[in-house]
Amino acid sequence: MKLMVSVKRVVDYNVRIQVKPDGSGVVTDGVKMSMNPFDEIAMEEALRIKEAGNAEEIIAVTIGEQKAQEQLRTALAMGADRAIHVEVDEDIQPLTAARVLKALADKEQPGMVLLGKQAIDDDQGQTGQMLAALWDRPQATFASKVDLDGQKAKVTREVDAGLETIEVDLPAVVTTDLRLNEPRYVKLPDIMKAKKKPIDTTSLADLGVEAAPGLKVTNTAPPPERQGGKKVESVDELVSELKNRGLI
Amino acid sequence: MIRDEEILEQLLDSIRRFVRERLIPLEEQVADEDRVPDDVISEMKELGLYGLSIPEEYGGLGLTMEEEVLAAFEVGKTAPAFRSAFGTNNGIGSQGIILDGTDEQKQRYLPRLATGEIVASFCLTEPDSGSDAASLRTSARKDGDEYILNGTKRWITNAPSADVFTVMARTNPEEKGARGISAFVVDRDTPGVSLGAPYKKMGQHGAPVCDVIFDDARVPAANLIGGQEGTGFKTAMKVLDKGRLHISAVCVGVAERLIEEAMHFALERKQFGQRIADFQLIQALLADSRAECYAARSMILETARLRDQRPDVSEQAACCKMFASEMVGRVADRAVQIHGGAGYMREYAVERLYRDVRLFRIYEGTTQIQQLVIARNMIRNAE
Numbered sequence: 114m115k116l117m118v119s120v121k122r123v124v125d126y127n128v129r130i131q132v133k134p135d136g137s138g139v140v141t142d143g144v145k146m147s148m149n150p151f152d153e154i155a156m157e158e159a160l161r162i163k164e165a166g167n168a169e170e171i172i173a174v175t176i177g178e179q180k181a182q183e184q185l186r187t188a189l190a191m192g193a194d195r196a197i198h199v200e201v202d203e204d205i206q207p208l209t210a211a212r213v214l215k216a217l218a219d220k221e222q223p224g225m226v227l228l229g230k231q232a233i234d235d236d237q238g239q240t241g242q243m244l245a246a247l248w249d250r251p252q253a254t255f256a257s258k259v260d261l262d263g264q265k266a267k268v269t270r271e272v273d274a275g276l277e278t279i280e281v282d283l284p285a286v287v288t289t290d291l292r293l294n295e296p297r298y299v300k301l302p303d304i305m306k307a308k309k310k311p312i313d314t315t316s317l318a319d320l321g322v323e324a325a326p327g328l329k330v331t332n333t334a335p336p337p338e339r340q341g342g343k344k345v346e347s348v349d350e351l352v353s354e355l356k357n358r359g360l361i
Numbered sequence: 362m363i364r365d366e367e368i369l370e371q372l373l374d375s376i377r378r379f380v381r382e383r384l385i386p387l388e389e390q391v392a393d394e395d396r397v398p399d400d401v402i403s404e405m406k407e408l409g410l411y412g413l414s415i416p417e418e419y420g421g422l423g424l425t426m427e428e429e430v431l432a433a434f435e436v437g438k439t440a441p442a443f444r445s446a447f448g449t450n451n452g453i454g455s456q457g458i459i460l461d462g463t464d465e466q467k468q469r470y471l472p473r474l475a476t477g478e479i480v481a482s483f484c485l486t487e488p489d490s491g492s493d494a495a496s497l498r499t500s501a502r503k504d505g506d507e508y509i510l511n512g513t514k515r516w517i518t519n520a521p522s523a524d525v526f527t528v529m530a531r532t533n534p535e536e537k538g539a540r541g542i543s544a545f546v547v548d549r550d551t552p553g554v555s556l557g558a559p560y561k562k563m564g565q566h567g568a569p570v571c572d573v574i575f576d577d578a579r580v581p582a583a584n585l586i587g588g589q590e591g592t593g594f595k596t597a598m599k600v601l602d603k604g605r606l607h608i609s610a611v612c613v614g615v616a617e618r619l620i621e622e623a624m625h626f627a628l629e630r631k632q633f634g635q636r637i638a639d640f641q642l643i644q645a646l647l648a649d650s651r652a653e654c655y656a657a658r659s660m661i662l663e664t665a666r667l668r669d670q671r672p673d674v675s676e677q678a679a680c681c682k683m684f685a686s687e688m689v690g691r692v693a694d695r696a697v698q699i700h701g702g703a704g705y706m707r708e709y710a711v712e713r714l715y716r717d718v719r720l721f722r723i724y725e726g727t728t729q730i731q732q733l734v735i736a737r738n739m740i741r742n743a744e
Binding site: 301 | 365367368371372375376378379383404407408409410412413417422
């Protein structure tokens with residue numbers, strides 16, 4: 114079985130985000146970029162599935178600018194066998210990403226497509242679900258445990274009420290949650306070796322995919338600055354203060 | 362020369378992440394327990410840290426000197442005890458074999474040193490010979506196909522965990538100076554090799570140090586480094602030249618960490634109704650630290666690039682070791698000063714690092730020895 118893992122280039126989670134003064138987005142010039150942490154978890158899960166002998170090949174995919182190849186190199190250093198870069202300069206919307214992944218799934222016929230439940234840049238959290246619909250295959254989202262059993266996968270999902278376990282037929286789409294695993298540290302010798310692994314470059318046109326123009330970001334604003342706090346002497350005072358402010 | 366910008370950045374990024382997420386949170390535990398946990402040692406081996414400077418043909422990463430110091434800047438940002446665990450395999454423990462060893466010696470030891478399967482230590486210092494290394498007394502008497510080693514080596518870093526030692530011993534008792542010295546690779550399990558009790562140190566807890574005693578230890582003649590008697594001191598000096606650059610880079614890493622800690626504290630701590638970072642006297646402490654640290658970083662990179670072109674950088678490496686180790690001492694002192702009373706307390710990293718960095722001015726050649734190396738080179742060039 115082949116596994117396809119989609120990874121997105123995003124601002125590193127350690128970076129303090131700054132909003133552009135004109136509200137058109139966040140500053141990315143000169144900012145450290147990394148693989149979306151949820152996608153890293155997806156990549157780690159694919160590696161574990163392969164290491165357990167349940168898959169033969171892992172294909173890492175990214176959609177984005179030329180530099181997004183850096184994230185593919187990371188995926189290759191983690192252990193992906195090959196990579197596909199769909200080169201696109203503009204921001205990618207979830208529907209476009211889902212269409213691209215659908216086209217690649219048709220071509221590669223993976224037994225499972227794994228991707229983060231959301232990307233930490235736009236927090237859309239839609240690509241996996243849209244892909245499942247377009248591909249007409251089952252989806253297991255927000256996975257915190259994945260067990261393979263022949264042509265089926267048992268997936269534990271984190272839902273509001275607790276944990277829910279479902280069984281899906283393969284091929285399927287799995288989106289990964291935070292507690293699924295802890296991604297490995299990339300080994301230094303593997304970084305050197307990754308340079309020799311192949312990256313295929315393709316485009317939306319090559320894949321016959323039309324970019325989805327449906328979504329437009331109209332404004333980006335930083336959260337309001339934190340106001341100074343107030344110390345109270347007793348619980349009673351705290352309760353009355355909260356009431357005065359209409360908070361309880 | 363940096364071989365590939367992208368690969369190098371990924372490599373440094375991987376080290377940076379491991380240091381930040383895995384090592385820094387463990388610093389206090391390591392200091393308290395005086396040991397680096399076994400699982401962290403295994404992780405450092407898996408990551409490839411034991412083979413940074415071992416050539417690729419022997420399974421290491423084969424980093425150039427410039428790449429190695431860039432890696433050391435990152436590794437320096439956490440407690441030096443972690444670096445020390447894999448420091449000898451990359452540095453003084455393995456370099457004798459890499460620089461002057463025979464092919465057979467390289468084949469036999471380097472692949473296992475690169476993976477960390479075995480740990481190597483460097484035995485030069487003795488109870489009566491420290492800075493005056495050429496006066497060492499450990500003897501190696503030839504007996505058929507073997508050498509018989511006798512003597513005591515003092516304060517040997519990583520000796521408690523070492524599987525193999527690079528040992529400087531006198532093969533020619535008639536020759537009292539450097540020319541009577543040869544270098545050997547000695548396996549830990551050689552009968553007659555024993556270890557003293559680990560020393561209790563001022564700082565760098567978790568980096569074990571003890572004496573190594575040779576009592577009629579019989580070493581095969583094939584373990585004479587380079588297969589030639591009398592060149593051991595030269596080997597040792599070449600090893601130390603490279604080691605000095607590496608240590609200098611570690612000093613810069615620790616200094617950068619100290620500055621970060623001090624800066625962070627100065628922004629948080631309020632006195633007289635404002636952040637202490639806004640006081641000019643605090644700013645002076647920060648600025649002096651920054652400038653000195655930057656100077657050390659620059660000279661180390663310059664020297665590392667030079668060494669990638671030609672091996673003899675004794676004078677420059679000594680300049681780096683002297684300046685960087687003294688610099689980190691001053692930076693640590695200022696970081697404690699900026700912290701005020703808090704800087705004297707165990708719960709702040711600067712207190713621990715202040716004690717840790719004191720060693721940098723002493724080992725792998727004291728500041729005073731570096732001064733002699735520098736001045737003697739100057740005089741030789743001028744004559």
